[in-house]
Structures are given as structure tokens and as C-alpha cells.
Amino acid sequence: MTTLRAPARLARPLFVLTILASSFLLFLVQPMVARMALPRLGGAPAVWNSAMLVYQALLLAGYGYAHWLGRMNPRAQAMTHLGVLLVAGLWLPIGLTTLQPSPTAQPAIWVPWLLGVSIGPLFFAISAQAPLLQRWFSLTRQGDNPYALYAASNFGSFAGLIAYPLFVEPGFALDGQRALWSSGYILVGLLVALCAATLPRGGPAAVTAPRPTSPAPGRWRVAHWIVLALVPSGLMLATSTLITTDIVAMPLLWVLPLGLYLLSFTIAFASERTTADLQTRIAPIAILLFGGLLVGGMAAMPMLGAIMALALLFLVSVALHTALYRLRPEPDRLTGFYLAMSVGGALGGVFSALLAPLLFDWTYEYPILLLAAGLLVPQRALLGLVARLWEGSAQRRRILLYGVAIVVTALVALVLAYPAPVDGPGPMQQVALLVMVGVGLVAIGSRRAFGIALLGSLIAFGGYRAVVISLEPGARTRSYFGIYTVRGNARERQLAHGTTVHGTQELGSPARERLPTTYYVPGSGIGQAMQAAPALYGPVARIGVVGLGAGTLACYARPGQDWRFYEIDPAIARIARARFSFLSRCLPGARVVLGDARINLAHIAPESLDLLALDAFSSDSVPMHLMTREAFANYARALAPRGLLMVHISNRFLDLEPVVAGAAAVGKWHAVQLFYRPVRGDTPAATMSQWIALSHDPQVIATLQHGNPAWRPVALRPGFTPWSDDYSTILPLLKTLR
Numbered sequence: 001m002t003t004l005r006a007p008a009r010l011a012r013p014l015f016v017l018t019i020l021a022s023s024f025l026l027f028l029v030q031p032m033v034a035r036m037a038l039p040r041l042g043g044a045p046a047v048w049n050s051a052m053l054v055y056q057a058l059l060l061a062g063y064g065y066a067h068w069l070g071r072m073n074p075r076a077q078a079m080t081h082l083g084v085l086l087v088a089g090l091w092l093p094i095g096l097t098t099l100q101p102s103p104t105a106q107p108a109i110w111v112p113w114l115l116g117v118s119i120g121p122l123f124f125a126i127s128a129q130a131p132l133l134q135r136w137f138s139l140t141r142q143g144d145n146p147y148a149l150y151a152a153s154n155f156g157s158f159a160g161l162i163a164y165p166l167f168v169e170p171g172f173a174l175d176g177q178r179a180l181w182s183s184g185y186i187l188v189g190l191l192v193a194l195c196a197a198t199l200p201r202g203g204p205a206a207v208t209a210p211r212p213t214s215p216a217p218g219r220w221r222v223a224h225w226i227v228l229a230l231v232p233s234g235l236m237l238a239t240s241t242l243i244t245t246d247i248v249a250m251p252l253l254w255v256l257p258l259g260l261y262l263l264s265f266t267i268a269f270a271s272e273r274t275t276a277d278l279q280t281r282i283a284p285i286a287i288l289l290f291g292g293l294l295v296g297g298m299a300a301m302p303m304l305g306a307i308m309a310l311a312l313l314f315l316v317s318v319a320l321h322t323a324l325y326r327l328r329p330e331p332d333r334l335t336g337f338y339l340a341m342s343v344g345g346a347l348g349g350v351f352s353a354l355l356a357p358l359l360f361d362w363t364y365e366y367p368i369l370l371l372a373a374g375l376l377v378p379q380r381a382l383l384g385l386v387a388r389l390w391e392g393s394a395q396r397r398r399i400l401l402y403g404v405a406i407v408v409t410a411l412v413a414l415v416l417a418y419p420a421p422v423d424g425p426g427p428m429q430q431v432a433l434l435v436m437v438g439v440g441l442v443a444i445g446s447r448r449a450f451g452i453a454l455l456g457s458l459i460a461f462g463g464y465r466a467v468v469i470s471l472e473p474g475a476r477t478r479s480y481f482g483i484y485t486v487r488g489n490a491r492e493r494q495l496a497h498g499t500t501v502h503g504t505q506e507l508g509s510p511a512r513e514r515l516p517t518t519y520y521v522p523g524s525g526i527g528q529a530m531q532a533a534p535a536l537y538g539p540v541a542r543i544g545v546v547g548l549g550a551g552t553l554a555c556y557a558r559p560g561q562d563w564r565f566y567e568i569d570p571a572i573a574r575i576a577r578a579r580f581s582f583l584s585r586c587l588p589g590a591r592v593v594l595g596d597a598r599i600n601l602a603h604i605a606p607e608s609l610d611l612l613a614l615d616a617f618s619s620d621s622v623p624m625h626l627m628t629r630e631a632f633a634n635y636a637r638a639l640a641p642r643g644l645l646m647v648h649i650s651n652r653f654l655d656l657e658p659v660v661a662g663a664a665a666v667g668k669w670h671a672v673q674l675f676y677r678p679v680r681g682d683t684p685a686a687t688m689s690q691w692i693a694l695s696h697d698p699q700v701i702a703t704l705q706h707g708n709p710a711w712r713p714v715a716l717r718p719g720f721t722p723w724s725d726d727y728s729t730i731l732p733l734l735k736t737l738r
Contacts, residue, residue, distance in 0.1 A: 011198045012144070015137045016152050018191040022129040023156030024163075025184050027262065029094065030055055031164040031255065032177050033119055035728075036096050037111070052237060052258070054115045055123065056342075056349040062127030063342040067335040069132060074139055078196035081125075081132060085189045088125035091118075093182040122185065129188075131338040133195060138331040140198045146331050147269050150338075154265035161259050170729040214330035221327065222340050228324045229344025230351070231372050232317040236261040237352035238366040239313045241483075242294070243306045260314040268321030276322045283319035283377045286312050288440040288454055291370045292433065296462030316370075319377040326378075361478045362466050367458045374454040381445035390445045397446065404449045407439050408456035415460040433461060474579055479571035486579045492685060495550045495575065500617065503550025504685040505580050513581050517685035519615075519650060520552045525674035525691025525711075526613055529646050530556035532704055536644065537610040544608075544638070546597040546626070547615040548572050551582035554590055563587055566597035568616075598631055601638045609638050613646045624730075627656070628723045632663040636696070644704070645669070645694040654733045660692045661714045662722025669694040670701045671714040 034051050065084075069077050096118045130153040134146040168177055217225075239257045267276050290312045294305060329337050356365040381390065390397060411432050418428045436457050443449035469475050469485065477484045485496045488507070495503040506512040521527050530553065533541045539560040545553050548567040557563050567573055573592045576583055583590045593600050597616060612635055616626055625631060635645050649656035657673065664671040671694045678686035692714055695701050705711040720732060 011137070011140050014191070014198070015133055015140075015149060015195055018188065018195050019130060019133050019149050019153045020156035020159075021184065021188050021191060022126050022133075023153045024160035025181060025188060026123070026126045026160065027157040027258075028160035028164055028168065028184075029119060029123065029181060031161065032168070032174075032181065033094075033096070033115060035169065036174060037114060051111055051115060053346075053349045053353045054112045056233070056346045057112075058116075058120060058123045059127045060339075060342040060346045062124050062129075063131055063335070063339045065124070066128040066132040066135070067339045069128075070135055070335045074136070074199040077132070077136070078199055081128070082189075082193060082196060084128075085125050085192060088121040089185065089189070091122050092185060093178045094119060094122060094185070095178050126185070126188070129192065131335045133192075134338075135331075135335055136195055136199060138334065139200065145271060146334060147325065147328060148271045151266045151269040151271075154262045154269070158259050158262040158266065161255060161262065165255055165729070165731070170731055173724075173727040175726065212330075212332040214332055217329055217333065217336070222336075224327065225324060225337065225340040226344040226347065227372075228320050228327075228376060229341040230348040231369055231376060232261060232264070232313075232320050233345040233348030234352040234365065235313055235316060235348070235369040235373065237349060238356070238363060238369055239309050241352070242363050242366050243309050256310055257313055260310055261317050264314055264317035264321050267318050268325050276318060276325070279315055280319040280322045280378050281380060283315045284374065284379055284444050284450060285437075285441065286315045287370060287374045287377070288450075288457060289437055291367070291374075291454065292436070292457035292461030292463075294462070295367050295370075295458050296465065312370075316373045316377065320373065323376065323378050357478055357480060361470050361476045362483060364466070367463055371451070371454060371458060375447055375451050379444050379447060379450060390449075401446065401449050401452075404439055404443050405452050408436065408452055411436055411439075412456050412460045416464055433457070436460070477571050477575060479569055481569040481571070484571065484575060486575065493580065495580070497617070501687075502617065503552050503580065503582075505550060505552070505582060506684055510585060514555045514585055515684070516552050516555050518552065518687045519648065519689035519691075521676075521678070521686040523678075523686070524676040524689045525693060526553065526615070526646050526648065526689075527556070528674070528708065529611065529613075529644060529691075529693060529704060533561070533611055533644075534558060536642070536700060536703060542608065542610045542640075544601075544612045545615060546601075546613065547617065548576050548592060549615070550580040551576040551587075551590070553613065553615075554582045554587035555585070557587045564591045564593055566593050566595075566600055568594070568596050570594055598626055598634060601634055604638055606637050607640045607643075609643060610640050611644045611646070612639055613648070615648045617648075624723070624728055625725070627659050627663070628725050628728065629663045629666045630725045632667050632669075632694075636667055636669075642697040642700055643695065644700055647692045647694065648689070649673075649692060650688065650690045651735075653735055654730060655735055656733065657690075657692070657714060658717035658720045658733065659723050660694070661716045662720055664694055664714060665716060666722050669696060670698050672701055672705060672711045673714050674708075674711050676710075 030051065037051075069080060072080065096114060130150065134149045137144065137149060138146040168180070172180060236257045243257075267279065270276065290308045294309050294312065324341065328334075352365050352369075356363070390400065415428065415432050436453065440450060440453040440457070443453045469487075475486055477486075482497050484502075486493060487496065488494050491507055493505050493507060494501055501518060504517045506515050506517060516522065516527060519526070522531060530543075533543065533556075539558070540562065542562045543557075544564050544566065546566045548565045549572070551565075554563070554565075573594065576592075614626065614635070616623055632645075636643075639645060647660050649660060661671065663669075671692055673690065673692040676689045676691070678688065693701060693704055693711070717732075721727060
């Protein structure tokens with residue numbers, strides 16, 4: 001090690017490069033391994049949240065290890081860490097173990113287990129390097145600010161996270177991605193060895209463990225660090241849940257909250273303070289202005305709502321991380337500081353990913369964390385006049401506080417007396433919001449007054465509506481896979497997952513309750529296929545449906561047919577039986593097979609089905625692992641030689657026709673599609689739908705097309721690579737946002 005001594009002038013760029021590369025790898029691996037796990041674990045926003053918990057736990061372990069390593073002398077630190085990197089290298093090339101979950105395995109258990117066993121040592125070794133290398137830098141370049149390297153670390157993290165969906169996933173199959181990451185790990189190991197070579201070589205500094213000389217932080221200071229890290233970490237996951245369920249279920253959107261969260265560290269810990277201070281100044285205004293609207297849902301303007309939620313997360317993260325930066329200790333206590341931050345980050349993940357789904361039936365963690373953020377962000381009055389108001393005597397401050405509380409209470413009462421329409425705020429709410437924001441602007445500078453104004457805004461502009469729904473028995477259910485709301489009136493009842501309707505039942509009479517509705521009406525692709533099943537397969541057709549929803553398709557069942565539903569979420573099975581009567585009226589005793597459909601179908605006997613309907617959605621997003629050519633080969637195995645596969649590809653954001661067309665070409669299926677548009681006189685509650693029919697027997701497709709020219713061939717897109725378990729990307733499929 002002593003022969004590799006690097007020139008002092010090269011130390012800073014060397015450390016910056018090493019930290020950038022380490023963090024890039026650390027956050028490149030997260031979506032990459034989640035992508036590898038899809039065929040085994042299924043796809044849902046909660047799977048990503050569980051994966052995030054694993055990453056945060058490993059990050060905490062890495063930071064704890066870096067803090068413990070600081071007790072050794074520099075030479076021992078270097079030798080120990082290089083040894084850890086070498087041992088973790090035994091897990092190369094990176095990938096998942098061959099462990100397979102059972103069909104009914106709980107993702108909440110399997111995701112942590114699978115990821116921990118597969119990448120735990122590699123992630124642990126890389127995660128320790130941000131605080132450890134900063135500590136080494138402070139020993140090498142005494143007097144330089146090592147905290148600026150944390151900004152570089154998080155910029156590398158942001159770059160790695162964004163690079164995956166934009167460049168790595170579209171450009172490389174999984175084998176190529178594994179090789180790319182593994183090569184990067186070896187390169188980082190060499191860079192760490194060079195950094196170790198810059199550590200003191202001789203004298204007491206090289207053989208004596210460096211001891212902190214600055215005052216140790218008190219318990220309250222450490223607790224303050226933890227809380228300041230907890231809130232933005234929890235809010236990042238809560239924002240992911242909110243925007244992918246209650247605002248807009250658009251693929252790739254889950255990457256953005258984490259990316260912005262990481263980018264906030266780069267600004268908050270930068271040496272140049274202008275940007276961080278400006279964003280910290282406006283953060284309270286943004287929380288007050290956007291918080292209540294976002295809690296209300298923004299159903300009428302989903303894309304605007306998503307942008308607002310992401311902007312708010314970024315501003316809050318910058319403000320709270322700036323507060324952390326202002327409270328940072330001297331460099332000799334740097335690793336303990338980062339350890340406390342990591343504890344807070346992990347606790348935020350535990351709250352949003354583990355506790356919230358158990359405690360709440362809606363994303364209540366979002367307004368709770370917003371309120372906490374409003375109380376924690378640094379506050380400074382915007383106008384000198386306002387500042388002077390709060391700088392007066394204790395009696396004057398008390399009177400002002402009471403005045404704010406009275407005005408806010410009156411505004412909340414007014415909004416509750418004149419409820420807003422479902423699709424957005426009405427004129428009364430808009431006026432009340434402006435007044436509330438005005439009160440909040442006056443309150444900035446007094447945490448208690450600002451907290452009262454923010455709480456009133458969160459209640460008045462969305463919180464009360466969420467509470468009303470939660471108090472209605474059976475109206476809302478939250479599970480690991482999503483948040484489901486049952487709503488309706490005397491004439492109809494709907495099941496919604498986030499912003500997407502998954503079933504509507506007409507009420508009023510037994511005949512109306514048996515009517516297939518929405519995407520499943522008789523004129524739709526699946527409706528025509530179900531009506532043709534007796535002619536194609538006789539009176540004892542064997543029919544499978546992936547995705548139960550409200551159970552609407554059960555009303556196509558005929559005596560003698562063998563039906564089975566494949567449903568991943570037990571909560572949906574309970575809702576379909578308790579809140580809707582499709583199953584009880586049309587298919588009493590329906591067989592519902594719980595667990596991931598792809599895994600379950602792989603376990604059934606070959607040629608067990610005549611017709612298989614693929615209707616699985618996570619809000620508005622089709623699980624990617626159900627659309628690969630390996631998945632379609634699994635469906636072909638489950639179907640009889642003359643079997644019919646129906647694939648539902650209705651989607652607001654993705655054009656999935658090329659995916660199915662590519663899989664059809666690879667599997668030698670004959671494929672046609674029907675884009676159904678309701679016309680006057682159709683079944684009530686009919687909606688547009690797009691279904692693709694596939695079969696290996698051309699006569700089956702011809703029978704389906706007979707008398708209906710609306711069925712048309714499925715077109716291959718030139719240059720589109722069919723999805724596989726090894727390669728997929730949604731970028732070429734994104735529709736123009738409207």
C-alpha cells in the first residue's frame with residue numbers, strides 16, 4: 001500500500017471520482033435487481049417499497065460499519081475495508097439466487113429475504129464508502145470540507161438511478177447489465193485502493209486510531225438529526241405511494257421521488273449555499289400551498305398533481321437536509337453524523353413501507369409527514385413587518401396565535417359546510433385556500449402558528465374527505481398491493497384501485513346485478529370471446545381469469561363450465577365477495593386461486609385450460625413480468641392446443657400492442673385485437689377497452705372474427721424488441737400525455 005502513494009494534489013479528484021462511482025453503482029443496482037426479481041415476486045408499488053426497506057437497512061448497516069471502522073488507525077481501516085470488498089466480490093457476477101417462492105409466498109417476506117441473500121454483501125460493502133471515504137479525505141486533506149463530497153455522492157446516486165430506465169435497461173439485456181455492474185465493482189475496488197494509498201504512511205497518525213477532539217453531540221442533537229432525516233425519507237416513499245395510486249398510475253414514476261430525494265442532498269450539502277438557502281426559504285410556502293390540494297387528490301388534473309407532489313418532495317427534502325447540514329458536527333465526528341442520518345432514513349422507510357399499510361386504510365402517512373415537515377423546516381418571515389409582529393412581547397405573540405387559530409377554524413368550518421365537488425375544489429374552496437395561504441404567510445416565523453395553519457389546510461382541502469370515507473364501513477381497504485375504494489350510489493357501485501376503476505356493478509334488481517359492465521360488456525373483446533366459448537369448446541369449457549377485480553366476468557359463466565380466478569391479493573377476493581354480488585349471483589362457489597398468477601400457472605397440469613383471460617392490473621399499470629415471452633410460453637403450456645388467450649391492454653399511458661405482437665410472433669400465435677368504443681344503446685356503464693385475442697389455431701381466431709369486422713390484425717412495430725425476462729423497457733411505449 002505504501003508504494004502506491006498518490007500525489008496530494010490528486011487526492012481531491014480521486015476521492016470525488018471514487019465516491020461518484022461508488023454511489024452510481026449503489027443506486028444502479030436497486031432498479032436492476034428489482035427488475036431481475038419481477039418474474040419471481042410480481043410487480044406492485046409495494047414491492048418497490050419493500051425493496052427500498054432492504055436497501056435502507058443495508059445502508060444503515062454499512063454506515064454503522066463505517067462508524068465502527070473509525071475506531072481503528074488509518075492503515076487498519078484501509079486493510080479491513082479492502083478485505084470486505086474482496087470478500088463481497090465472491091458474490092460476483094451480481095444476480096439473484098436460485099431460490100423460488102411458493103405460489104402463496106408473501107412478498108413482504110420474500111422481497112427482503114431474496115434481496116438480502118442475493119446482493120446483501122455487495123450492497124453493504126459499497127454503501128459504507130460514502131462516509132468512510134469522506135473520513136479518509138479529512139485525514140488526507142486536513143482543513144478541506146469533507147461534507148462537500150457527500151453532495152458528489154448523492155449526485156452519483158441520482159445519476160445511477162436515472163441512468164437505469166433511460167440508458168441501461170433499454171440498452172442492455174440483464175446478462176449485459178450484470179456484467180456492466182460487476183465490472184464497475186472491480187473498478188471501484190481499485191479506486192478505493194488508490195484512496196487508501198493517500199492515507200498517512202508514517203508517524204503516530206498512521207498507527208494510532210484518530211480520536212475526536214471536538215465536543216460530542218448531546219442526545220437531543222442526535223435525536224434532531226434522526227428526525228430531520230426520517231421525515232424526507234418517509235415522505236419520499238409516501239409520495240411514491242400517493243402519486244402511483246391517488247394521482248396518476250404512470251410507469252417509471254416511482255423512480256422520480258427517489259431521484260429527487262437523492263438530488264436534494266447534492267444541493268443541501270454543496271459548498272455553494274445560495275440555491276439551498278433559497279429553496280429552504282420557500283419550502284414553508286410550498287407546503288402550505290400544495291399540501292392541502294395534494295391530500296385532496298387532484299383527480300381532475302392528475303399530471304399537474306404529480307408534478308406538484310414531486311416539486312413539494314424536492315423542496316421539503318432540500319429544506320430538511322439543509323437543516324441537517326447546518327447542524328453538522330466537525331469532520332472528526334462525521335461517521336456518527338451519517339450513522340444518525342441513516343437511522344432516520346431507515347425509520348422513515350419503516351414508517352411508510354411497513355407501519356403505514358398496517359395502521360392506515362389510506363395514505364395518511366403523507367399528510368402526517370407533511371405536517372411534521374412544516375414544523376421542522378427552517379422558517380423565516382418573508383416580510384420585515386411580519387417578522388416584527390412575532391418579535392413583540394409574549395402577550396402580543398399569544399394574541400396573534402389565538403387570532404390565527406380562530407381564522408383557521410372558521411375557514412375549516414366554512415369548507416366543511418360547503419363540500420367541494422368530487423372532481424376538484426369549487427369556488428368556495430378556492431377562496432378559502434387563498435385566505436388560508438394568506439394566514440399561513442403571516443404565520444411563517446412562528447412554528448406553532450404555522451403548524452395550525454398547515455393543519456387547517458390539510459383537513460379542509462382533502463383530509464376530512466379521506467376521514468369520511470375511512471369511517472364508512474367497508475368503503476376502503478389497504479393491503480400490501482394497493483388501496484381499494486368501493487364507492488357508489490343507489491344505482492351502481494364501483495371498485496377503484498387508486499384512480500383506476502376495476503369494476504362497476506349496476507344495482508336495483510337481480511337482472512341489473514348480473515350485467516357485465518365497463519371493460520367486460522358483451523360488445524368488448526372479452527365479452528365476445530366468452531360468448532363464443534360454448535361454440536368453440538362445448539358446454540364444459542375450462543376457463544381461467546388472471547385478475548379477479550369485482551368478479552364481473554363471472555356473469556359469463558354457464559352451467560357445466562369449469563372456472564378459476566387467479567388473484568394475487570387476498571383483499572380483492574374479500575371485497576369481491578362482500579361488496580359485490582357478481583360471484584354470488586353468477587358463479588356461487590367460484591374457485592379463487594391466491595398468489596402470483598404466473599407462478600400458479602406454472603404449477604398447473606399442461607393443457608388445463610381452454611380459455612385464459614389476462615386482466616391483471618396494478619392500478620393502471622400491467623405487471624411487466626406477465627407480458628414477457630417467457631410468460632406467454634407459460635400461458636401456451638397451460639392452454640389446450642386450440643386454446644384462446646385474451647389479453648387486456650387498455651392503458652392511459654402505454655401502448656402495449658407492440659409487446660403482445662412481439663410475444664405473438666416469437667410464440668407463433670395468431671393474433672387479432674378489438675378496440676371497443678361504446679355507442680348509444682350499449683350496456684350501461686360500458687367503457688372503452690382494448691383486448692387482443694391469441695391462439696395457435698387459426699380457426700379459433702376465424703370463429704371469433706366471424707361477423708365482426710372490428711377485429712383487426714395485430715401489427716408488429718419495426719425495430720421493437722419483444723419483452724423477455726432478460727430484457728424489457730417501456731420508453732418506446734409511452735403515449736403522448738394528455
